[in-house]
Amino acid sequence: MLDLKIEGARVALPGGLQEAAVGVEGGQIVAVEALLGAAKRTVDARGLLLLPGVVDPHVHFSEPGRGHWEGWAHGSRAAAAGGVTTVVEMPLNAIPATVDVDALRLKVAAASAGSRVDYALWGGLMDDNRAELPGLHAAGVCGFKAFMLEIDDGSFRYAPDHVLYSGMGTLAGLGARLAVHAENSALIHGLSRDLRARGRHDPAAWLEAHPPVSELEPVQRALLFARDTGCALHLVHLSLPESLAAAAAARAAGQDVTTEVCAHHLTLTDGDFLRLGAVAKCAPPLRDPGRVEGLWAAVQAGTVDCLASDHSPAPSADKAGDDIWRAWGGINGIQLTLPLLLDEGVHRGVDVARLSRLLSGNPARLAGLGDRKGRVAPGFDADLVLVHPDAPWTLRADHLHSRHPWSPFLGRRFSHRVETVWRRGERLVEGGDLVPGVAGGLWQRPGQPAGTPIA
Ligand SMILES: [Zn+2]
Known part of the structure; x- marks a missing residue:
């Protein structure tokens, strides 16, 4: 059974945006198909964009x-x-x-x-x-x-x-x-x-x-x-x-x-x-x-x-x-x-x-990570972003998570909004908000498994 299945989104694929279901297991993308079998969690992403x-x-x-x-x-x-x-x-x-x-x-x-x-x-x-x-x-x-x-x-x-x-x-x-x-x-x-x-x-x-x-x-x-x-x-x-x-x-x-x-x-x-x-x-x-x-x-x-x-x-x-x-x-x-x-x-x-x-x-x-990052394709890390293409919002300082929340874009009106973010299958953002308490980013080196210490 899949850990996660994201259905109904228009997915950024090499040929352009295409509706597809994306299956995730063990932190990796395992399937990008028209239809997928059962999953522990299913996300209905109709109307949204799914990007790497x-x-x-x-x-x-x-x-x-x-x-x-x-x-x-x-x-x-x-x-x-x-x-x-x-x-x-x-x-x-x-x-x-x-x-x-x-x-x-x-x-x-x-x-x-x-x-x-x-x-x-x-x-x-x-x-x-x-x-x-x-x-x-x-x-x-x-x-x-x-x-x-x-x-x-x-x-x-x-x-x-x-x-x-x-x-x-x-x-x-x-x-x-x-x-x-x-x-x-x-x-x-x-x-x-x-x-x-x-x-x-x-x-x-x-x-x-x-x-x-x-x-x-x-x-x-x-x-x-x-x-x-x-x-x-x-x-x-x-x-x-x-x-x-x-x-x-x-x-x-x-x-x-x-x-x-x-x-x-x-x-x-x-x-x-x-x-x-x-x-x-x-x-x-x-x-x-x-x-x-x-x-x-x-x-x-x-x-x-x-x-x-x-x-x-x-x-x-x-x-x-x-x-x-x-x-x-x-x-x-x-x-x-x-x-x-x-x-x-x-x-x-x-x-x-x-x-x-x-x-x-x-x-x-x-960055030499083309074997694992940057694509929605089987075998790649399940680093995925769901974006709402038409959810108007206006940037305020309290939206910014930077230590110093200044920006030349304060007051700007946006249409696209980041809804959900997964990093290696783990949710970092849900409903536009950061999921609390998540850490665990890993060093990614060309030609080395993630997180390997320096020899
Ligand atoms: Zn610079």
């Missing part, structure tokens, strides 16, 4: 070291409430940054104690840790992240060109992918200094310090370096259709390059940022409406591989005030990614199954 749990390839939970910014317990609650059943967590914002195996152990310890969703982990590439890359790779990071933009994190440092280039050479030898934050450091920091010297600290100054070319030039530089070294490249949070076109051209020429676009770049504009200020500050910044439409055209055209939140909260006081340079540059978004992108995508005629592929299947493959 979202695999968010880009989150910052900032623990260990900065758990007061978010932490695994709060971050994973927000994830679960938003239909995200696996997160791929970035090496920076935590202290220490995940740049050697000892730091990876601390990250795994924090995550295993606090996370209710499954997780994979990125390692970091920075100036003086190139000798650590093979060890991190062997320990099970799913890839590496580098910053082309100089940042002042205290624990994580950027990769100037020679580090980026030589690091790519090492990673090519390991067969590991490098994710890059592509922004031109000298240009942005120089423009910022000039603007500050002129007394500018308004939101428009942030936009002026990050002109589109400050993304496009380093995207092209990263593509050239990756081509020259043979390194697989992943371009995170692209904010310009021009960047996606550059990546698509490189891919057409045979390069291994994947792309990511974030929900906030698809659902907010530079005009929203000028109106909202610090709460909507991010890097690269929000762009003009024409570029937002261009990003959606790229989603439709198939040149966007992954959709992500780049969930990066900080205490509320750091997301307020009149000095745009002092405000934290990050968006608190993981809980809203799925409803935002379903609302906006469906409105633009994007097929739900395509959105689901970009939210689940592709990020799972990017």
